[in-house]
């Protein structure tokens with residue numbers, strides 16, 4: 796099994812009204828076009844997931860973040876039995892210290908989304924199982940297997956995380 800290494804990043808801030816927001820973005824090209832995803836992308840050969848995250852956030856949004864200001868929040872495996880070439884190993888980083896204002900690029904249109912009103916209809920199905928949990932919770936390790944449609948999570952296994960070992964969904 797070959798897993799493509801990916802590194803989504805979830806930066807958070809508080810809006811002027813005190814609402815907590817996470818920086819996501821609408822994919823404009825390529826895999827998952829139209830979906831709202833975390834900023835990030837492929838980990839290049841020889842690159843650490845942390846270095847890849849810092850690079851991708853800067854490339855996609857112009858935001859600068861220091862490696863020391865990011866925390867690894869989750870290690871997720873996404874499996875697509877009907878499309879194994881989509882299988883990926885995803886290391887999620889979170890942080891709330893950064894500089895700069897998010898700006899759009901060719902690949903993605905960043906947007907701040909309230910954590911209590913996420914655009915779930917436009918996000919990958921797996922997000923409902925882990926995104927909010929990892930914002931402040933302990934590190935999560937999980938595997939999600941997608942149905943033949945390549946869209947719907949068929950099984951989710953939280954292997955290590957706040958709810959303990961072997962939590963099947």
Ligand SMILES: COc1nc(N)nc2c1ncn2[C@H]1C[C@H](O)[C@@H](COP(=O)(O)OP(=O)(O)OP(=O)(O)O)O1
Nearest residue numbers: 801802803825826832833834835836837873919921
């Ligand atoms: C398959 O399910 C996914 N779920 C979630 N939650 N997030 C995903 C999924 N697939 C991709 N992502 C994230 C990972 C990245 O942060 C973005 C973009 O991923 P993509 O595969 O489109 O990567 P590229 O933008 O093509 O990568 P490069 O910038 O390196 O070209 O979505």
